[in-house]
Amino acid sequence: MRSTFPGSEHALRVTGGAQLAGSICVSGSKNAALPEMAAALLTKEAVVLSNVPQVTDTSLMGQILAGLGGRVEGEGTMTLQMGGAGKTDVSDELGRRMRATIVLLGALLGRFGHARVPRPGGDDIGARRIEQHLRGLRQMGAHITETQNEIVGEVERLRGQRIVFDLPTVTGTENILLAAVLAEGRTEIFNAAREPHVQDLCLLLAKMGARVEGIGTERLVVDGVRELGGAEHTVIADYLEAGTYAIAAAAVGGELRIECTRPEDLHVVLLKLEQAGAHVEVAEGSFRVGRQARTRLKPIDMSTWTFPGFPTDLQAQYMALMTQADGESVISEYVHENRFQHVRELAKMGAGITVQGRIHAVVHGPCRLRGTDVSIPDIRSGAALVIAAMCAEGESLLRNSWHVERGYQDMAGKLASAGAKIESVKVDPQATTAGHSYE
Numbered sequence: 001m002r003s004t005f006p007g008s009e010h011a012l013r014v015t016g017g018a019q020l021a022g023s024i025c026v027s028g029s030k031n032a033a034l035p036e037m038a039a040a041l042l043t044k045e046a047v048v049l050s051n052v053p054q055v056t057d058t059s060l061m062g063q064i065l066a067g068l069g070g071r072v073e074g075e076g077t078m079t080l081q082m083g084g085a086g087k088t089d090v091s092d093e094l095g096r097r098m099r100a101t102i103v104l105l106g107a108l109l110g111r112f113g114h115a116r117v118p119r120p121g122g123d124d125i126g127a128r129r130i131e132q133h134l135r136g137l138r139q140m141g142a143h144i145t146e147t148q149n150e151i152v153g154e155v156e157r158l159r160g161q162r163i164v165f166d167l168p169t170v171t172g173t174e175n176i177l178l179a180a181v182l183a184e185g186r187t188e189i190f191n192a193a194r195e196p197h198v199q200d201l202c203l204l205l206a207k208m209g210a211r212v213e214g215i216g217t218e219r220l221v222v223d224g225v226r227e228l229g230g231a232e233h234t235v236i237a238d239y240l241e242a243g244t245y246a247i248a249a250a251a252v253g254g255e256l257r258i259e260c261t262r263p264e265d266l267h268v269v270l271l272k273l274e275q276a277g278a279h280v281e282v283a284e285g286s287f288r289v290g291r292q293a294r295t296r297l298k299p300i301d302m303s304t305w306t307f308p309g310f311p312t313d314l315q316a317q318y319m320a321l322m323t324q325a326d327g328e329s330v331i332s333e334y335v336h337e338n339r340f341q342h343v344r345e346l347a348k349m350g351a352g353i354t355v356q357g358r359i360h361a362v363v364h365g366p367c368r369l370r371g372t373d374v375s376i377p378d379i380r381s382g383a384a385l386v387i388a389a390m391c392a393e394g395e396s397l398l399r400n401s402w403h404v405e406r407g408y409q410d411m412a413g414k415l416a417s418a419g420a421k422i423e424s425v426k427v428d429p430q431a432t433t434a435g436h437s438y439e
């Protein structure tokens with residue numbers, strides 16, 4: 001028997017062939033807003049975050065924080081008052097829906113010396129291991145027990161330590177940062193993640209009174225303080241959303257101006273788009289990406305890497321682009337070990353892609369894509385399928401669009417305003433197939 005899922009009655013209907021024109025304003029970063037909301041736990045005063053993307057994941061984090069006894073008000077501008085929070089036990093029902101809940105572990109241990117979080121469930125994009133988070137917190141003095149369902153931590157007061165990551169983990173770095181700011185003494189994180197959202201979390205913590213140095217480098221130094229205060233902070237623009245629309249414009253052609261963004265976070269992505277034959281023009285806080293219909297796309301190999309490399313969260317979208325290139329390209333995924341779920345759905349639309357092992361995929365462009373009924377397996381695959389559907393002949397129905405809504409604020413509305421033929425529609429959830437994973 002097929003099961004239904006909350007939100008699975010929504011789909012995106014896309015008719016291919018329209019070029020993009022005009023401008024799109026990028027929202028705040030989901031992957032910055034989530035740990036920043038968790039940071040509000042570290043103070044009794046109010047933290048006011050503006051430019052919070054209005055997506056399912058931020059609203060879920062708001063519900064989780066309210067469940068811990070805090071007050072969370074507003075949407076785009078959110079006031080988090082966690083002075084009254086006292087609960088340290090994260091709801092299983094809400095917590096399991098999103099892997100980012102893991103950052104509550106460091107924040108709760110830092111403020112209360114106790115935390116219980118549900119173990120994030122396995123999902124389709126890889127093992128999503130967390131042993132480096134736990135090793136770091138244990139080094140800082142936390143007693144951590146793990147079962148299949150939960151992780152429980154206990155500590156009198158965390159102590160600063162020298163923590164070495166064997167590979168830069170984004171939420172691992174955030175977790176140790178959230179734990180270290182109220183710890184006793186100095187914490188050094190070596191091989192820290194440097195993604196824009198990690199940098200933005202550091203900036204918020206510094207505004208709250210934390211002593212953090214090395215922001216944007218692979219060595220972060222945190223000198224713990226006794227107390228943190230409130231702060232006001234604007235969440236950094238989402239470079240993954242900007243990158244998604246940039247790739248879309250290169251794929252379908254036209255001329256799109258992407259605003260409210262930071263082109264400096266996308267150097268490698270914009271370079272790849274130029275190499276592939278798109279025209280890119282960068283300005284302060286915005287950029288343009290365009291391609292004339294007669295300019296054919298070139299096949300350009302790409303490997304994902306941690307920041308400032310090509311982001312894994314744009315790999316699927318880039319693969320959709322390469323289906324339109326004149327020749328074969330190799331796409332290598334080095335960050336997550338199993339991130340090719342979009343291949344199966346792209347193949348249903350007519351893409352010729354061969355996956356070789358866990359790391360490489362060969363795209364045999366140019367592929368003539370046809371409008372098809374497909375099921376979105378995760379957020380970024382959803383963005384890739386939207387791009388592929390915009391390049392396809394005829395109409396596509398992309399089911400399970402709730403995945404896209406977890407990370408993109410009003411993707412359909414923004415793309416439609418730039419000329420795409422895309423709308424959100426209701427469908428029969430019983431006809432919706434697999435793909436209920438949480439990142």
Ligand code: EPU
Nearest residue numbers: 031100127128129130131132133169170171335336337439
């Ligand atoms: N890893 C380990 N051990 C650890 C931690 C990570 O082996 O202790 C491995 C993972 O298994 C993975 C790689 O290291 O293969 C990178 O994992 P990382 O910890 O950096 O990923 P994450 O923190 O779980 C965040 C984003 C993801 C994004 C990755 C990589 C958030 C909430 N999530 O996940 O975003 O793909 O970093 O940049 O920030 C998305 O937005 O669509 C998304 C999946």
